[in-house]
Amino acid sequence: MRAPMRGRHISDTVQNMDMRHNKQRADDAQAAETPRFVDGYLAYLLAQASQRISAEFHQQVKAAGLSVTEWRVLASLQGSAGETIGSLAVLAITKQPTLSKVVQRMEAEGLVSRAGVRADRPPDARAHHGQGRNLIAGLCEQASSISARCWRPSAKKRPRCSSTCCACS
Numbered sequence: 351m352r353a354p355m356r357g358r359h360i361s362d363t364v365q366n367m368d369m370r371h372n373k374q375r376a377d378d379a380q381a382a383e384t385p386r387f388v389d390g391y392l393a394y395l396l397a398q399a400s401q402r403i404s405a406e407f408h409q410q411v412k413a414a415g416l417s418v419t420e421w422r423v424l425a426s427l428q429g430s431a432g433e434t435i436g437s438l439a440v441l442a443i444t445k446q447p448t449l450s451k452v453v454q455r456m457e458a459e460g461l462v463s464r465a466g467v468r469a470d471r472p473p474d475a476r477a478h479h480g481q482g483r484n485l486i487a488g489l490c491e492q493a494s495s496i497s498a499r500c501w502r503p504s505a506k507k508r509p510r511c512s513s514t515c516c517a518c519s
Contacts, residue, residue: 407496414485419444419452424461424486425493432465461485 388394404418411421422442426433435453439446456462461482 403496403500407493410492411489414489416485416489417452419449420456420461421486421489423449423453423456424482425490427462427482428486428490456482 408418408421411418416424419442422444423438426438426441433441435450436446438453439449442449444452453462453464457464459481
């Protein structure tokens with residue numbers, strides 16, 4: 351009976367592991383040379399930047415008792431004489447049927463008023479009442495502050511977000 355050749359098996363195992371490691375390094379190097387599609391896709395990069403910048407602020411919006419959609423509605427009406435539901439839907443990045451329900455709820459809560467309610471056309475959302483104005487004033491200041499920090503030039507003289515939530519800081 352032959353004795354097992356342990357030394358040979360171990361060296362074979364080490365050699366196989368080494369070959370696998372070298373292949374993995376070659377695969378990694380090739381992957382580094384070939385960037386992922388999303389790394390250069392502008393729409394994706396903008397969406398990622400928006401998500402990272404907005405995350406911190408959206409926590410403040412929720413703490414103020416508003417949803418992000420309600421914030422967007424109030425911010426869109428800030429400084430406006432009024433907007434149609436359709437234009438508000440575009441500004442608030444929300445589907446029109448959803449926005450119509452949100453605006454109705456906001457009207458019932460006294461955050462906005464609607465004008466031009468007629469059977470033959472959709473209503474316009476108009477200036478917000480005192481409660482909406484009070485909520486939006488502080489949030490607009492906070493949003494402006496975050497925006498200013500994000501545009502503050504870095505040492506490399508490029509726009510950069512200094513918010514702690516961003517990967518670019």
